[in-house]
Amino acid sequence: MEVGINNHLKRISSELLIKPKSLAGLNIERSIKGILKNIGTHFGKDVEDARVFGSYSRKTILPHQYDAASDVDILVLFDCTNGKLRPESYRERLRKFANAYYQRGRIVKDHPSIVIELDHINFDLVPALFDDGVFYDSIEIPDKDGGWLETNPDKFNKELTHSNKQYGSIVKPIIRLIKY
Numbered sequence: 001m002e003v004g005i006n007n008h009l010k011r012i013s014s015e016l017l018i019k020p021k022s023l024a025g026l027n028i029e030r031s032i033k034g035i036l037k038n039i040g041t042h043f044g045k046d047v048e049d050a051r052v053f054g055s056y057s058r059k060t061i062l063p064h065q066y067d068a069a070s071d072v073d074i075l076v077l078f079d080c081t082n083g084k085l086r087p088e089s090y091r092e093r094l095r096k097f098a099n100a101y102y103q104r105g106r107i108v109k110d111h112p113s114i115v116i117e118l119d120h121i122n123f124d125l126v127p128a129l130f131d132d133g134v135f136y137d138s139i140e141i142p143d144k145d146g147g148w149l150e151t152n153p154d155k156f157n158k159e160l161t162h163s164n165k166q167y168g169s170i171v172k173p174i175i176r177l178i179k180y
């Protein structure tokens with residue numbers, strides 16, 4: 001039986017998707033829930049919000065078996081009503097948190113995050129602040145020079161989801177294929 005290139009690429013792209021009910025999907029979701037709960041317990045009111053963003057939330061992440069560098073990004077939005085510290089101060093707080101709760105995992109400082117390396121996938125904890133701007137509000141994450149950089153993690157997700165729907169749900173599979 002002859003298999004067309006389109007069917008071949010669809011099959012590969014499907015294998016590159018972390019399905020929610022797969023063992024990998026269940027393990028990642030269990031770990032996310034645990035990390036978010038531990039962040040809330042450890043930091044209390046010092047953290048306004050903690051949430052998943054990046055390729056995992058966009059469903060463009062590759063399974064760990066295809067990309068050992070795959071990671072789940074978690075934005076940790078610190079309360080800065082009493083003043084804004086340097087990014088390194090927040091990264092150090094995240095490092096101490098990770099060392100306290102994830103002693104079996106390997107903890108690595110990376111830019112702009114603290115990485116918790118677990119057996120099934122890595123988790124990047126990215127410190128962030130909410131900035132009440134003069135013209136608009138924004139979220140800031142560490143930049144490469146030790147300062148803060150504006151970001152909008154939800155905007156790209158919305159644009160990608162819109163494009164994916166507009167083009168018959170092929171954009172996200174194509175991204176996974178390109179990453180692979």
